[in-house]
Every structure is written in C-alpha cells, then in structure tokens.
Amino acid sequence: MTASPIAPHRLGGPPTEMACATCGRILNTYRTPGGGVAHLHPTGPRDYDHRPAPVPADQLTAVARDCDFCSNPYPILSIRSGPVHAVTIGEDTQTSHNFGDTWAACISCARLVDAGKAAPLVRRALDRTSWATDAIAARAVQRIHATVLATRRPGATLITTTDWPHTPIPAATMPKARDAAVKLLRADATTLTMFEAPVRRAMADGLDQAHLYAVDDELTDLARHAATDLPAGTTLTAADLPVPHGLLRWAQPHGPHRVSAASWTSTNGEITIITYRALGARLPPEALQHLREDIGWLLPVTTIHVSQHTATAGDEVALLTATLLLIAQRCTEILETEPDQRIARAYRRSRRPLPAVRLVQLRGRAAHPRTGQPAPVPASAAPDRPAPNVRRWVSGFWRQQPYGPERSLRRWRYVFAYLRGPDTAPIAASTTVRVLGKIPPRPASQPTAPRREPSVPG
Structure with a gap:
C-alpha cells in the first residue's frame, strides 16, 4: 500500500482527520483488503524512524500537514469542494480513493483556486513533486484539481494548527500587524472556527483601538519563567490591564501553541483574550507577500473569556498575566519607538493617527x-x-x-x-x-x- 500524494485518503463520509502523535504528521487512511483501517505516514522525501501513532488531529496543538495541491509544508486555508473520488484500475485489482471535500491550501495555491486558474495550479503541483515525469500521475492530478475548481464552495477556513516556525515581528511593524489582524477578524469570507460572530466583531473593534506593546527578549525570558511559578490564586482582572484594549508581542514563543502575541478587550469587567502564533518564516518572497496581504503577521490560535480567572503554569493566560504584573509592579520601563517609515506614510495618506508602539523592557539599576x-x-x-x-x-x-x-x-x-x-x-x-x-x-x-x-x- 502506498499513500496518496495528493490529499489525505478519505473513507466514505467525512472521517476524523488523523495525525501521528509522535511527529504530528497528518496520516493517510486506507481500507485494508480484510475490511479494516490502516493509517500510514505520507510518502515523500521524509524518512520516518517510528510507526504511526494515530490520534485525532484536533487533539494536537501543532500539526505537520502539507498543502493538498503542491505539498508545501505551510498550508493556511481549508477549502471546500464537492466530494472527489478517484478509481485506480489495475490488471486484476481496482482501488477506490475517496478524497473527501476538504482541501488544505498554502497561500499561493489558495490564490490560484480563488482565481480559478487550473493550469498554473497543476503546473505548480507537478513542479514541486516527482509526478511531472509520470504521465498517468500528471493526468490524475489535472483531473482531481479540475474537479475541485469546478465544485469549489464559497469561503475558506483559517487553518490554525499548522506547525509554523517562529517569525519575529519587529516592533516598528506592529501597527501593520494589528491592522492585518483586524482585517482578518472582519473578513466574512474567512471562517475562524474559534469565534462566534458577535465575539469576532467585538474583538475586531477592540483590537482596532488597541495600544501596542513590544516586549524585548530579556523581559520575555523573565515573564516565561514567572508564568510557570505564579503564586496560587493569582488572578487576571480588568484592574491589572494597563489599558482596556491592547496587543502585546513577546520576543520569543511560549507554550505548546508557540504563542507569540496576545490581544485583550475589556468590557464591563470581562476580558476576552486572543492568543496568536507568528507566521511567515521560510516562505519565498512572493508567497510571503501574498500571506501578508491576505492573512497578515498573526495567526489566531485560541480565544479565552475571563471574568475571574486563576492563572496556572499550563494556562494560556499565564504568560500574559505574568507580563502584565511585571509591568504593573514597575519592574519595567516603557519607551516609545518609531514605527516603520513606510507604515507611517501609509497612515498619513489615509489620514489616520499613527499609533505609538511601546517597547517594554526590564528596569535596570x-x-x-x-x-x-x-x-x-x-x-x-x-x-x-x-x-x-x-x-x-x-x-x-x-x-x-x-x-x-x-x-x-x-x-x-x-x-x-x-x-x-x-x-x-x-x-x-x-x-x-x-x-x-x-x-x-x-x-x-x-x-x-x-x-x-x-x-x-x-
């Protein structure tokens, strides 16, 4: 048995997507001749030194998946189509592949799908795999992609579990990163599964007014240490927030979700927090530019509603709580830094006030x-x-x-x-x-x- 190089193999209906608990790789699923189910690592240039340990993919905080069109390791959008089936007929066997109706797409392939450009989509897939030298495989890819485009359903869902490497966000870029996050929250065509619509609108409005904080490396290290040892009963309340709406970026990621930033909105004593993973590392310049235009710098990972929340070592709120307490204890000094000049000119052209970016660092002697x-x-x-x-x-x-x-x-x-x-x-x-x-x-x-x-x- 070999894995399908085009998309995770589907069995009948929409089965649970399975991933390997050891390496996080999405597994291909097969029906065995005896009627059972087998889960295998996808074929390709990678070598695996372990057997698959299948678990539902939604149980993992980071999943190593590939674009179902070109095998790029950083898919960002999930696209829906009509059900896609493929039948392979051999001399004495016949195999039916049900690819399902959900397709993970990198930013470049997602743009080609949106534009309905079948030929460039197929060429991109063939150029990035070994199928270009196999005429039968190339025709199969062409037919499958044509079926996806012909039955494409409107909208897309943001994939928040892709295992992105950490991407540092310069303090001077934070105004643009915030604007992109606001745009993403307000984009009706992109579904964010962790939000209900009213919360999404409220968070977008709050983020649009957010004060911007960039935490340096030294304070990030201190906050990460403090977050693992917060005193019992430490709570995060609206009184602990420096401002009602804020966006704070750490210099290094933290925790299993590799959280790099958090935003908060406080209304009527309740706090709604979004944690983010930074994205964009290791993409070629053109794909990175498309990602910045369509998605931005910050990928929402979790949303948390806090009324009277006790922070613990493994809590998504713990790092934010520790950082804000350090700021409130005046162990830090806050310096305003100049935004990027291109961003400043864009704000002036749109007649918008340029937001201040506050660089937060440890107080010295x-x-x-x-x-x-x-x-x-x-x-x-x-x-x-x-x-x-x-x-x-x-x-x-x-x-x-x-x-x-x-x-x-x-x-x-x-x-x-x-x-x-x-x-x-x-x-x-x-x-x-x-x-x-x-x-x-x-x-x-x-x-x-x-x-x-x-x-x-x-």
Whole structure:
C-alpha cells in the first residue's frame, strides 16, 4: 500500500482527520483488503524512524500537514469542494480513493483556486513533486484539481494548527500587524472556527483601538519563567490591564501553541483574550507577500473569556498575566519607538493617527529620583570583591528620602524592584518571581536618619 500524494485518503463520509502523535504528521487512511483501517505516514522525501501513532488531529496543538495541491509544508486555508473520488484500475485489482471535500491550501495555491486558474495550479503541483515525469500521475492530478475548481464552495477556513516556525515581528511593524489582524477578524469570507460572530466583531473593534506593546527578549525570558511559578490564586482582572484594549508581542514563543502575541478587550469587567502564533518564516518572497496581504503577521490560535480567572503554569493566560504584573509592579520601563517609515506614510495618506508602539523592557539599576537615570555603581564598593557574574533582583523596599532645607527632612519613598549586577550578565532565575509580590505597607515609625538599602536577597 502506498499513500496518496495528493490529499489525505478519505473513507466514505467525512472521517476524523488523523495525525501521528509522535511527529504530528497528518496520516493517510486506507481500507485494508480484510475490511479494516490502516493509517500510514505520507510518502515523500521524509524518512520516518517510528510507526504511526494515530490520534485525532484536533487533539494536537501543532500539526505537520502539507498543502493538498503542491505539498508545501505551510498550508493556511481549508477549502471546500464537492466530494472527489478517484478509481485506480489495475490488471486484476481496482482501488477506490475517496478524497473527501476538504482541501488544505498554502497561500499561493489558495490564490490560484480563488482565481480559478487550473493550469498554473497543476503546473505548480507537478513542479514541486516527482509526478511531472509520470504521465498517468500528471493526468490524475489535472483531473482531481479540475474537479475541485469546478465544485469549489464559497469561503475558506483559517487553518490554525499548522506547525509554523517562529517569525519575529519587529516592533516598528506592529501597527501593520494589528491592522492585518483586524482585517482578518472582519473578513466574512474567512471562517475562524474559534469565534462566534458577535465575539469576532467585538474583538475586531477592540483590537482596532488597541495600544501596542513590544516586549524585548530579556523581559520575555523573565515573564516565561514567572508564568510557570505564579503564586496560587493569582488572578487576571480588568484592574491589572494597563489599558482596556491592547496587543502585546513577546520576543520569543511560549507554550505548546508557540504563542507569540496576545490581544485583550475589556468590557464591563470581562476580558476576552486572543492568543496568536507568528507566521511567515521560510516562505519565498512572493508567497510571503501574498500571506501578508491576505492573512497578515498573526495567526489566531485560541480565544479565552475571563471574568475571574486563576492563572496556572499550563494556562494560556499565564504568560500574559505574568507580563502584565511585571509591568504593573514597575519592574519595567516603557519607551516609545518609531514605527516603520513606510507604515507611517501609509497612515498619513489615509489620514489616520499613527499609533505609538511601546517597547517594554526590564528596569535596570535603581533610577535617580530626580533625573530618572540609572544610579551609578560606586567604584569603591568592595574593591576586593569579584564582579558578580549574574544579575539578581533587589526586592522592592521602603526607604527614607531626604528633602527640604539642606535635605534635613525625611519622607518615605518606595523603591521598586530592580536588577543589580552587570548589564550584560544573565538574570539569576531563582530570584525572578519575587517581583510579583505586593507592595508592603509603609512603616509606621518615621526614623530620623535614612535607612540603609537592604542587601540583595539570596
């Protein structure tokens, strides 16, 4: 038995799509001569060092599937047609293949299908496979594609489980990425299975007003660590949000869904969150341009409604919760960055206000109370002590601040948590989650002399 190189083999009706639990590859399904069912890896240039472990594909967070037209490894849209059957007649055997009515398409093939261009679609399939040298296979491909185009049904469904490699999104590109996500949410022709129509419209409206946050690598690492160790009972509420509507992008993906960004909309105390996977890596320039125009930079993966949500280590909300708590604890500093100049010109042409992109990064050493600049590290401090090779969090504390005539008076000032150590040194992970604590109450007494700064917690 050999696998069909054109589409997953279907048995009668619309059976459950099966994938290999080991490698995530979509499996081809066959009826055996004895009447049973067999699941096999698709044939092709890949080698498999394991037997298929079939599970329903919707149980996996990322699925390794191919375009059913050209075998591109990054299909993005699911297209419906009338049922497609193929019959293979041999000298003494006859095999019936039921390909079903659902076809995964990469962005280039989806455009050709939409335009009804049968010849380029067939040529693209043949050029990317070994079938071009097989006249019988080439005719079969041509007939199957012609049937799909002739019976094509309107609309398409976004495929959210394709195993896309992470694609970094520059902070300067975020306005355009947000606009593309809004357009996708409002596109009636593209079905997003995780949304009901009213929620989809509300999320599009909120995303259109969203403030933009780009989290740098260092803060992303800290938030990922903190998300796995959030204190029990930590909740995400509307009061924790810096703004009612926001879009936040991390520098690196997180979790089984490889989440790279999240947007939120808050109305009447309830929060609706969409998590996104970044997409577009490893596509040739023309296909990448088509993907940006039709889909964008962000692929919606999950939607979550939060009224009083407890974040846990494996929760889709945990990373967002940890990041927002870090921001709220003022362990970060937020700098506005300039959007891409081409994007800025496009906004000016459409007479739209250019949104600010806020780059969120970790706060460094304790800032000077007047200048806001990092306080210098005294060169004379412990000259015989070797320089630390890691950075550690100094927990927030209350201290006495001199003020008044000749700085003779004192008042309490809270010093927020900050990192101590060389700027280029890594952060000691054992101390990172301490910044999630609440501000302690101000001491009742008023000492007459400034209190010494506490030592770094170990």
